[in-house]
Amino acid sequence: MTAYRISLLAGDGIGPEITAVSRRLLEAVAAREGFALQFESWPIGGAGIEACGQPLPPETLAACQASDAVLLAAIGSPRYDALPREQRPESGLLALRAGMDLFANLRPVTIRPALMGASSLRPEVIEGVDLMVVRELTGGIYFGRPKGRVESEGGIRAFNTMTYSDAEIDRIAAVAFDLAGNRRRRLCSVDKANVLDVSQLWRDRVNAMAADHPDVEVSHMYVDNAAMQLVRAPRSFDVLLTGNLFGDILSDEAAMLTGSIGMLPSASLSAEGPGLFEPVHGSAPDIAGQDRANPLAMALSAAMMLRVGLKQESAAAAIETAVDRVLERGYRTVDLMQEGCTEVGCQAMGEHLLTALAG
Structure with missing residues (x-):
């Protein structure tokens, strides 16, 4: 069985919540499609500062460089705004891009x-x-x-x-x-x-x-x-x-053409090494821990990782189809809420995605 080493960077704010949803989706689709994903979690951003005083711990960079793909949620928090610029969470992301030579950012809309x-x-x-x-x-x-x-x-x-x-x-x-x-x-x-x-x-x-x-x-x-x-x-x-x-x-x-920045994935690629896949939205610290986050951009980033980073087209398409099914069934997080739809939280949206993935 083909196995891939995935570095998970949950980061800050809503990052851990949406990462948990995507990890379950990835585990489910990998089991269905017949390949294995080996996850390793590493701190970055504010989580890196809390763990070892640096927004990009050396161990995190080394693990990312050695992985088959990197899935990042979000970084940043106002609590670190008083730090010197080179010590803030955003500097960790810039250093990661430079350290992995991620020169090409792709954002499909x-x-x-x-x-x-x-x-x-x-x-x-x-x-x-x-x-x-x-x-x-x-x-x-x-x-x-x-x-x-x-x-x-x-x-x-x-x-x-x-x-x-x-x-x-x-x-x-x-x-x-x-x-x-x-x-x-x-x-x-x-x-x-x-x-x-x-x-x-x-x-x-x-x-x-x-x-x-x-x-x-x-x-x-x-x-x-x-x-x-x-x-x-x-x-x-x-x-x-x-x-x-x-x-x-x-x-x-x-x-924002799509109605919410919470809907779009992105890929950052190097010439030879692993790619980094992440939603385009931020860490949304104002709603962190409240089960209000939209996990769909993270799920679509996971699909992009499967397609672009791991060449698992069928698995990627399965996650994208699950996202469309959930939306067609009228489930919405608060940022996407429309009249006639059913508002759900981050965890419930994850459950609906798993149900849709199963068919």
């Missing part, structure tokens, strides 16, 4: 038919939306040097550096072109080339690679226009390619 009425946009705008945001994850302004603060007689000045090399742009663009070639063959590269030198290089490299992909229709869009078009005409997009900062913002905006 698909409208599930049962949730058409949950979006703040009209059904005729979002019907049929199926797009993929490809975000560069280990470069750009989040990692650029120099950065910091300086004091002078004129006051305090803070600065960060947005920087990309041609090699960094080429490897993320290659991922986006490959995805577009297997989808609807349209790639929109998002930048700010009318203002930023780094975006001008970005556009030059994408255009150079386009010559090797004549089957893919390539367009360019400034980030401000892209933000507008995502809510005006989201069906016009297939694959969106962009850098770290712009991708961070646009992918969260795109998530």
Whole structure:
């Protein structure tokens, strides 16, 4: 029997609650499909700080690097806001991405038919939306040097550096072109080339690679226009390619097309090592421990892990079908609640998912 080693990073806030649901789903679908999952739980974020004083304990990074895939729930809590930036939970996530060389972030945005009425946009705008945001994850302004603060007689000045090399742009663009070639063959590269030198290089490299992909229709869009078009005409997009900062913002905006940020998974991939799979939402500390969390994005992230990370297509499709069945049956967590539906908590939603998975 094929066995996979999975690092589970429950993290903070609602993380342990939604991780428990996904672990049960994964165990059930693995038993049904005839493979084994060996889970190891490790601390990160605030949980890492509590465990050993670091947001990314060295043991956690080593375990993730040695695993077949990593499933992360969420990190962060206001209780750590007073710490120096390098000691906060978010720094642990950035360090994990860098340590695993997770340069490519994939965020699919698909409208599930049962949730058409949950979006703040009209059904005729979002019907049929199926797009993929490809975000560069280990470069750009989040990692650029120099950065910091300086004091002078004129006051305090803070600065960060947005920087990309041609090699960094080429490897993320290659991922986006490959995805577009297997989808609807349209790639929109998002930048700010009318203002930023780094975006001008970005556009030059994408255009150079386009010559090797004549089957893919390539367009360019400034980030401000892209933000507008995502809510005006989201069906016009297939694959969106962009850098770290712009991708961070646009992918969260795109998530709300579905009605809740609690519905979308993501994958962060390296060139050779294991991938990291996580929901796009945060740790929601205000509802942690209250059984109000929506576990569906975590469940869909588990499905994405099965498909992309472990090549278990049938198992991935089974979890996605279970999510659709539960929604079609009218069960909703509070963030998705609609008239005529039945509100359930995180644990009950997990039970309904297991029932739907069983058929």
